[in-house]
Amino acid sequence: MAERDGVTAVDQPRIEAAVREILLAIGENPDRDGLQETPARVARAYAEFFSGLHEDAADILSTTFDIGHSELVLVKDIPFYSTCEHHLVPFHGVAHVGYIPGDEGKVTGLSKLARTVDLFARRPQVQERLTTQVAEALVDHLNPLGVIVVVEAEHMCMSMRGVKKPGAKTVTSAVRGALRDGATRAEAMSLIMSKH
Ligand SMILES: Nc1nc2c(ncn2[C@@H]2O[C@H](COP(=O)(O)OP(=O)(O)OP(=O)(O)O)[C@@H](O)[C@H]2O)c(=O)[nH]1
Numbered sequence: 001m002a003e004r005d006g007v008t009a010v011d012q013p014r015i016e017a018a019v020r021e022i023l024l025a026i027g028e029n030p031d032r033d034g035l036q037e038t039p040a041r042v043a044r045a046y047a048e049f050f051s052g053l054h055e056d057a058a059d060i061l062s063t064t065f066d067i068g069h070s071e072l073v074l075v076k077d078i079p080f081y082s083t084c085e086h087h088l089v090p091f092h093g094v095a096h097v098g099y100i101p102g103d104e105g106k107v108t109g110l111s112k113l114a115r116t117v118d119l120f121a122r123r124p125q126v127q128e129r130l131t132t133q134v135a136e137a138l139v140d141h142l143n144p145l146g147v148i149v150v151v152e153a154e155h156m157c158m159s160m161r162g163v164k165k166p167g168a169k170t171v172t173s174a175v176r177g178a179l180r181d182g183a184t185r186a187e188a189m190s191l192i193m194s195k196h
């Protein structure tokens with residue numbers, strides 16, 4: 001499990017040393033009671049936040065079944081947490097991931113779509129790249145007729161600092177293959193936007 005989460009691939013002692021430096025730089029005392037364990041805690045947290053750097057979507061999406069389903073499969077409202085690569089603060093929201101299986105009717109397990117979102121979210125990211133990478137992974141590993149990925153997120157770098165606009169939502173999409181077609185795309189979007 002530790003290896004799958006990439007924990008072994010993140011240099012935690014190096015993060016600990018860096019966090020101690022940050023605490024000193026902000027004028028804190030890293031040796032006071034409440035902070036003594038903080039560098040180690042942050043190192044463990046970062047190992048989770050960035051575990052996706054050391055994982056490959058092929059390992060997730062190689063579990064497929066041929067069930068002859070040839071129409072849209074859509075998993076909506078997949079919650080995710082990612083880290084903005086500009087400020088290293090979170091952005092979070094939901095991803096909607098849909099695809100039309102290819103001619104051979106190859107589908108993957110529904111949980112694998114959510115795992116794919118997590119894999120790319122657990123990297124220093126921008127929302128556009130997260131969206132594109134999920135779509136491209138499905139194209140590469142499922143050979144589908146079409147893919148649609150829509151991501152809605154709030155960026156803490158816009159909420160708690162800088163422009164300070166809490167509640168502002170950013171929506172990005174990546175659409176490939178048959179789902180680029182007007183009617184098919186409109187049907188998928190209406191399913192994504194419906195509240196049911
Ligand atoms: N396109 C895109 N921009 C992002 C994302 N996350 C953060 N940003 C933006 O990245 C930009 C970085 O701008 P800079 O001017 O280099 O940094 P800054 O001085 O901290 O900018 P402000 O946030 O405006 O204070 C900001 O406008 C952020 O809102 C993202 O996922 N996608």
Ligand SMILES: [Zn+2]
Nearest residue numbers: 084086087157
């Ligand atoms: Zn940011």
